[in-house]
Amino acid sequence: MAARFPLPNGATLEIARVIGAAIPFTALTNAKPPVATAAGHTIQNGDVLLVNSGWALISDRAVKASNVADDAFSLAGLDTSDAEKFTAGAGVGSVYPVSDWVQISKVTSFNSAGGEQQYATVGYLEDDDDKQFPTNRNPTTLSIVVEDQPTAPYVQAVEGYDTSKELAVIRMKLRNGDQILYPGYVSITPDPTMERNNVMTRTISVGLSARSLRYLAGA
Known part of the structure; x- marks a missing residue:
């Protein structure tokens, strides 16, 4: 089940x-x-x-x-x-x-910001209320917080994309077998956050170049 x-x-x-x-x-x-x-x-x-x-x-x-x-x-x-x-x-x-996929390991949080629908507002003289019409969407950025691991294999790849500013692809594999592909421009904070009694972390940001695409399990 x-x-x-x-x-x-x-x-x-x-x-x-x-x-x-x-x-x-x-x-x-x-x-x-x-x-x-x-x-x-x-x-x-x-x-x-x-x-x-x-x-x-x-x-x-x-x-x-x-x-x-x-x-x-x-x-x-x-x-x-x-x-x-x-x-x-x-x-x-x-x-x-x-x-040549490599795992981004020890992820502590994964968040998406942006993508909200924008609207054009129109009001006519005879109307008491303005009207809205959908236009574009805001760009979307992923924020991936990871444990600080300077020798992890993925770090060199992420830092390389940060330097080159070339398009990269992130793949999420869900436990149910679904996969989501995220194309975008990748960067990473150069220094870890440091707070007493908390794990040192760095943040990977992915500015999506286009919409993600989800493939259901078995597709």
């Missing part, structure tokens, strides 16, 4: 240490999921990919590859079937394979 309440207990976090070379695709379909044409690619089912596409709505997102064939693969979890939002033929670009 599945757990009755969704608790984060038992979740693990990982960061990819390697962002591979770009694999160009010459076509991307309007579909759910979209199918990319890439002659002679080496992508396998389940590989995590960073997307660089002419369609801004899916660019910089982290996805899983599925339905892999000799010269094509699908971007699982994405839906580009609306041709009004995704102009046919305009989505060509490339993907970057993500690999």
